[in-house]
Amino acid sequence: MNGRRLLAMAYKEALQIWRDPRSLAIALIMPLMQMGLLGYGVSLDIKHVPLCLYDQENSQQSRAIDSRLVAGGWFTVVARLDSQAAIRGAMDRGECIAAVVIPVDFSRKLATTGTASLQAVFDATDVNTTNIALGYLQGVVAELNARLESQWAAAHGTRVSLLGEVDARASTWFNETLDSRNFIIPGVVAVILALVGAQLTSLTVSREWERGTMEQLISTPVSALEVMLGKLIPYFVIGMVDAAMCLSLAVFWFDVPFRGDLALLLASTALFSLVILGIGYLISVRIRSQLGASQVALLVTMLPTTLLSGYTFPIDQMPAPIQALTLIVYPRYFVTILRGIFLKGSGVVDLWPSLAGLAIFALLIVWFAARAFRKSLD
Amino acid sequence: MNPATEPAVAARGLSKRFGAFVAVDHLDLAIGRGEVMGFIGPNGAGKSTTIRMFCGLLAPSAGSASVAGFDVGTQSQRVREHIGYMSQKFSLYGDLTVRENLRFFGGIYRVPSREFAERTAFAMRMAGLEGREDALVATLAGGWKQRLALGCAILHRPPVLFLDEPTSGVEPQARRQFWDLIHELAADGVTILVSTHYMDEAEYCNRIALIDRGRLIAVGSPTELRAHGLGGELVEVACEPLGAAIKALAGAPGVIDAAIFGDRLHVVLAADGPGIGGLPGLLQARGVRGGAIRSVAPSLEDVFVRLVSRGADARGAA
Numbered sequence: 001m002n003g004r005r006l007l008a009m010a011y012k013e014a015l016q017i018w019r020d021p022r023s024l025a026i027a028l029i030m031p032l033m034q035m036g037l038l039g040y041g042v043s044l045d046i047k048h049v050p051l052c053l054y055d056q057e058n059s060q061q062s063r064a065i066d067s068r069l070v071a072g073g074w075f076t077v078v079a080r081l082d083s084q085a086a087i088r089g090a091m092d093r094g095e096c097i098a099a100v101v102i103p104v105d106f107s108r109k110l111a112t113t114g115t116a117s118l119q120a121v122f123d124a125t126d127v128n129t130t131n132i133a134l135g136y137l138q139g140v141v142a143e144l145n146a147r148l149e150s151q152w153a154a155a156h157g158t159r160v161s162l163l164g165e166v167d168a169r170a171s172t173w174f175n176e177t178l179d180s181r182n183f184i185i186p187g188v189v190a191v192i193l194a195l196v197g198a199q200l201t202s203l204t205v206s207r208e209w210e211r212g213t214m215e216q217l218i219s220t221p222v223s224a225l226e227v228m229l230g231k232l233i234p235y236f237v238i239g240m241v242d243a244a245m246c247l248s249l250a251v252f253w254f255d256v257p258f259r260g261d262l263a264l265l266l267a268s269t270a271l272f273s274l275v276i277l278g279i280g281y282l283i284s285v286r287i288r289s290q291l292g293a294s295q296v297a298l299l300v301t302m303l304p305t306t307l308l309s310g311y312t313f314p315i316d317q318m319p320a321p322i323q324a325l326t327l328i329v330y331p332r333y334f335v336t337i338l339r340g341i342f343l344k345g346s347g348v349v350d351l352w353p354s355l356a357g358l359a360i361f362a363l364l365i366v367w368f369a370a371r372a373f374r375k376s377l378d
Numbered sequence: 379m380n381p382a383t384e385p386a387v388a389a390r391g392l393s394k395r396f397g398a399f400v401a402v403d404h405l406d407l408a409i410g411r412g413e414v415m416g417f418i419g420p421n422g423a424g425k426s427t428t429i430r431m432f433c434g435l436l437a438p439s440a441g442s443a444s445v446a447g448f449d450v451g452t453q454s455q456r457v458r459e460h461i462g463y464m465s466q467k468f469s470l471y472g473d474l475t476v477r478e479n480l481r482f483f484g485g486i487y488r489v490p491s492r493e494f495a496e497r498t499a500f501a502m503r504m505a506g507l508e509g510r511e512d513a514l515v516a517t518l519a520g521g522w523k524q525r526l527a528l529g530c531a532i533l534h535r536p537p538v539l540f541l542d543e544p545t546s547g548v549e550p551q552a553r554r555q556f557w558d559l560i561h562e563l564a565a566d567g568v569t570i571l572v573s574t575h576y577m578d579e580a581e582y583c584n585r586i587a588l589i590d591r592g593r594l595i596a597v598g599s600p601t602e603l604r605a606h607g608l609g610g611e612l613v614e615v616a617c618e619p620l621g622a623a624i625k626a627l628a629g630a631p632g633v634i635d636a637a638i639f640g641d642r643l644h645v646v647l648a649a650d651g652p653g654i655g656g657l658p659g660l661l662q663a664r665g666v667r668g669g670a671i672r673s674v675a676p677s678l679e680d681v682f683v684r685l686v687s688r689g690a691d692a693r694g695a696a
Contacts, residue, residue: 008485012474019473216469219433220486221458375454377435 005222009230013204017234026199031192031242035249038188039181049133050096051075052087056104065102065118068144074136087121097123098133114152185256186338187311189246190331193269194276194301197239201280202287202297204231205373209288218375225370232277239273240266250342260341264348268341271358272334276301278365285372305331333357384447386411386538386569387432391441394427394592401427403592404441409571409585411537414564416583417573418682424592425573426466429540432571433463446538459487462531466542470527472516476507479515479530487534501529504559521552528559532568539563541572545579557582577679586678588685595689600678607681608646609688610634613654615643617661617668626664632656635684644680 017023051069055062069075078096081087087099101119103109110116120137124130208214217227247265250256280297287293305311308322309331315323326332333354340346340354348355385408394402402424409415417425430436432445434454443450446460470479480498489497502508505525507518515523524544531539541560545553557579564570564584572583580586581600588596588603596607617623620638627636627643632651637644647653654671661669 002488004488005486008482011485012471012478012482015478016471016473211472212465212467212469213471215435215465215467216463217486219435219458219461219463219465220483221455221488222486223455375435376437377430378437 001223001225005226006230006233009222009226010233013231014234017200017238023200023203026196027238027242030196031246032249034192034195035188035246038191039185039249039254047073048076049074049098049129049136050078052079052081052090052096052099053077054081054084054087054099054101057102057106059107061107061110062102065100065144068140069100069137072136072140074140075133091121091123097126097129098137100137110148181254182256182343183339184312185250185254186342187309187335189243189250189269189338190272190309190334191302191305191311192246193239193243193272194305194331195298196242197235197273197276198280198283198297198301199294200238201232201235201277202283202293203290204235204281205284206288206290206293210290215377218377222375224373224375227373228281228370232281235277235280236270236273239277240270243269243273256342258342259345261345261347264351265338265341268334268337268351268355268358271355271362272331274362275330275358275365278362278369281369282365282372285369304329305335308332309335311335327357330358330361333361385409386413387415387443387445387571389428389432389441389443392428392431392438392443393440394424394431394436395439400592402431405589405592405594407587407594407597409569411569412564412567414560414570414572414582414584416580416586417571417589418575418577418580418586419573419589420686421575422591423589425589426542428589429463429542429571429573432457433461433540434458446536459534460536460538462528462534462536462539464524464527464531464539464541464544466546468523468527470515470523470530473514475512475514476502476505476518476526477511479526480533483530484533489533497533497535501526501533505529506555520548521555524548524552524556525559528556532563537568539568539570539572541570543573543575545574545576553579577677577682580678580682588682590686590689593689595685596681603678603681604676608634608676608684610646610648611653612674612676612680613645613647613657613671614639614674615645615657615661616641616670617643617666619666622664623661623666626660626666627657630656630660635687637683644674646684 017027053066053069055066066077070077075098079086079090081090081099084101087101090096091099099121101121103117103119106116106118118141120134122130122134205214208217243266247269251258279300283293283296283300287296307313308315308326308329310326311331315326315332318326336354337351337358340351344350387407387409389405389407392402392405392407393400405424405428417429419425427436431438432443432450434450434457438451445457448454448456448460450457471482474482477498480501484494484498502511505522505528507513507522507526510518510522515526518526528541528544531541545556548556553576560570560572561582572579574580583600585597585599586603587594596603598607615623615627620641620643623643624636624638627633627645632648632653634646634648636646645657654673657671658669
């Protein structure tokens, strides 16, 4: 291992990245694009659910319901209809995914019996959205009930319950606004690092084979370790710059709360970068065509990072065998660490299993990568 | 072994197999210090494979080789420190400038920093690229690229140079300049093995190793090969029709070979046969007219064609 040769390798590689528009675009523009797309586009919250209202009664009472529905911003009334058939039509055309029918005798029943029913219709083709919309609607109705009860009690001069009211209050920690963006964006950083790091490094060795420069390079005294480290240093710097860029955007643009230790964040990001760059380099050594290397890199980094890391799909909701599988899906450790640091302010003590997992992966991958490259044409 | 007399490059029974294909077959070769050895042979003869084994890029299947006193199998790192190599395919970084390529190889070969400026200036001057230090290498014409590649390969003053078809695809004028550079280096004591398939370039070498189908079939200086390579005397016969003349001479006693050469025949006569005097009789018997016969000095091309076809005949007979 010689510093002079290492420096020559790293400087050459940096120059080549700098002169290659494609590499530059992947290194600098792709992270911003991804951050924008995933930051804005991926949200598990549903707001302004399109709703149709069929108010058969059109009374003071029913208009109050109308205004409650839209007040929270959860629903938008897209149409006020006048028949059941029109509801069906609106759903078929995709104009709304929920409809509320206020029966013609709603006020009268409420006044005489103390209870009345609303009819809610949902387009359940997207079960997830339907469940969330149903939850919102139940919230609106519960609020309405509470108001009606207190009105009724005031009017009759009695308490509703002699025993007092049992009040269950949910208290949310760590992501108080229940904004799924806060949950997702820290994970986006992992996705971007995986994508950019592996895409760039997967080409670094195969490019030299394709252009014929590798034969010259391996006829020199440069060692396999110097080739690997020299090639990876510039990509490591790019990875860390990209990470800093994305993390800053997360905190200062998307307002994701940051409660943890910056040093721990950078250290774990560096570990994850090592794993990703090692994988990219391994692929590059094994697959001598640039196209093939790029495809494989996408497959082994993006898929596990987006699907099995817990980045969008919670790991504890997966079937047991898949949960076991995620233990070897290296991004899950980093996603866990990122969320812990961002939202909970967790430190080394809380995160050590994931940190250890990531460190073990980094060691293994770098060890394999260092042994993979042979200075031989055989 | 005495370092002064030990060959700079030596191969002993050097062989390389790729599966069932034998690319290099028990090659024995010794190249002295400061010698320019030409490596000549048809495409696929095993020239590049042999050079790659000398450079430590391919492991020999059998036999051994040493370069600058180091064994290519067990001391390949030491070998690499003492050689310069130009692969057949142009292999500098096209997206780097002239200066950046030189700086890169200077760093990789750890050229001492006090010598670095002088060495790169020399390489630039040698390549004729002064004033174009900041040009991207991809934009250079073939001859300049090759000279720059040579410049990069000798930055660290290697005692042994391997050049694999360095002049292929380079225009004649640039080829001539390239050979001048090779001789300048050899005059400084650098040992050079250079492969080519240009016959005229063979004349520029101190010695020539002719290789065909993995086997070394002749080694010698151009003069020696011309004198003895044919195994007989070369005569030129002007006559017609040529077809009938060939039939008359082929296989006749004392005639080693007869081949059409332009509008004449080139005939190789055995030293112990009837000689030139026997030819007119043979030709007239077949009704061939003319018959101006004169002894000519063989070109290297005559020798190579003869040696390669003799090798093929020997294999056919075996």
